[in-house]
Amino acid sequence: MVYVEMRNPEENYPFDHWWVIATSEELGQGQLLPRKVLGMDVVLFRQDDGTAAALVDRCSHRGLPLSMGALEGNRITCGYHGFQFDPTGTLVAVPTQPNCPRKGSVRAFPVVDKAPYIWIWTGDPALANADDVPVYPWLREPGWAWATERIHVAANYMLLKENVLDLTHFPFAHKSTLGAIDSYANYSPPPVLGDDRVCYRNEFLNQPLSPVYNDDLGLGDRLTDRVDEGVSVSPAVHIAKVSIRIKEPRPGEKAEYAFMFHHMTTPETPRSHHYWWAMARDYAVNDKAAAYFKSIAHVAFAEDKVILEAIQKRNDEAGPGANLQEVSVVADRAGLMARRQLQALLDAEDRRRAGGTV
Template sequence: MNTLTSIKAAPSPLELGRFADEATPLIRNCWYVAGFADEISRDIISRRLLGIDIALYRTLAGEAVAVRNRCPHRSFPLAKGKLDGDTLVCGYHGMQFDPSGRCVNMPSMPLVPTNANVRSFPLAERGPIVWIWMGEADHADEALVPETPWLADPAWKSVRGQYHIKTDYVTMHENLLDQTHFPFLHPGTVGTPEYARSKLDVRRDGDVIVIDRALRDAAPPGIYGVPMQLMDKKVDRFSEARFVSPALHTAYASVVDRADASGEPKTYRFNITHLLTPETNGTIHYWWFNTRDERLDDAEADAFLLAASEAAYLEDVDALEWISEVITSDIEPQFDLNFAADKPGLLMRRALFELAEAETSPALTAKD
């Protein structure tokens, strides 16, 4: 147990300098989400990821492809072109690129120009998610793709959604690690009063931040109690929230009915997958899944969980965009105060800062 009461309210500027914020360089050597798998098809789309505009499509065999959305000849956005088989054809002069980004034809030239390629990006498709590596290509290791097996497992059932948010991903990660806002920002869904001052176990494990919480013999939160038909019971609740990487926050929630109809204890599990890809330093693409292991074929549960998740996450979107607007437009900078409950967020900011620092150090850029 670790309920600090002594993190001082005004951190020294020196310490602040060691925590990531919206100005910290984005971390490139990381698997991020490029999109839901079913967003990527034979219709080319474009999406800005970590500041770089990317064109996304699938080959005839169904393999997802990502290349920079800018022709190396006259900067035409390639996503406005078309596909000819597996080849991407620029809409301006017909220059053609294979899925690796290699130029295979320039109609105005008798020979294929060498060294006229477009940068391609490694992708890894896992269930409903296509991951992309925006860093140095020779560091792209598929073993590092975060594991989210519940998203592709028939023993689990998901509802899902996506938003574009005008905030920075650091603030969004802090929001996801912070449960003390639930009763105030989400009173109608996930917030129950005891969240504000519940005891947390917080730890940093490498670059991962983990929060554990247990609550016994309590009312279930509406978002899970209603669709699982547990609102008339007291339950035990366990939750773990994890900052896994710059791209991923996962929350594992369990609601335990100590004696179900058969008299046996029964556990209802919910895995919440929050996927963040910075579009720029100040805007993010956000995809989420709310996945459960009970009542899989219950369409009413689907509808309830979808509506409740959308309501809660839109409350976060609104709050974070309001805060971003305050920070951006205010003429007097403010050093936000920190309290004990902010420890998970501060640990995450420290981890992100160290990742950014390592990435911009000479050692890495020299690719040693």
């Protein structure tokens, strides 16, 4: 069964891929949660045993979104004529007749719930391997404080990925927030390639720690070495780590600390995406941490959202055929590599489909 047809040239995302579709927390028992990903309307729900399931959000009969129906046990009942579907998408009941037409089944998507995220495989189910879904200890295990939230961004997801691969925008886009803390603009960050992933690395050596990290660590003016590293793990995941080392630790004092950032991106359409940020730290693990993370995110990531949406809007107004000016500099190296890696992924997927191996 071929699930995906010829790629729309605007769809710059691989379908044979795991993507975050929701947080584990936001999908309650008994709920029908509609969400569009990669241009497809999906309805998410939990089975009786809590296992997450995902179907195309469109009844096979007359097309009503299934999310407008009712969930009873493991079955979705359509809100129009009562057709019932099980978690595999199989049409299991038509109220007006004893039998169900075979062609009445709807597409089901592989989903995996590994807290704090529910992941969906949007391509050929035969290629889906739940073991490939990543788990991040710092978002689950004791010893870490963390928070995550979704932001809807009306811009292609690659605009965000390139944004987080080049932090030299801090002093300008985040002038009064993140930008106030560091002289990122003086960096020409060399991408470091490891495991075919696109990275950047910025060092802030022998300096007082910037307030974002220092506020709850309380080092004052003491000198630290800080290394910021970011990795575009896949089109769906970017992880950044801030490693802090106290230059002259006091006797018995813990000398090394970590602050983790996630930028999880899931295309909604070619012109919009869902963006889950997450932050975690291994110090000051207290009740106030989540609120602190959100206070940073709500200001700084809103600044990015405004910028990316303005760029997308202008591109859209120019139209698909417009040959818009784009000049790149050294600081774009990681972003440009991410584009090339994405293109390689898309080409491989196109070849795989053309070869009939799907």
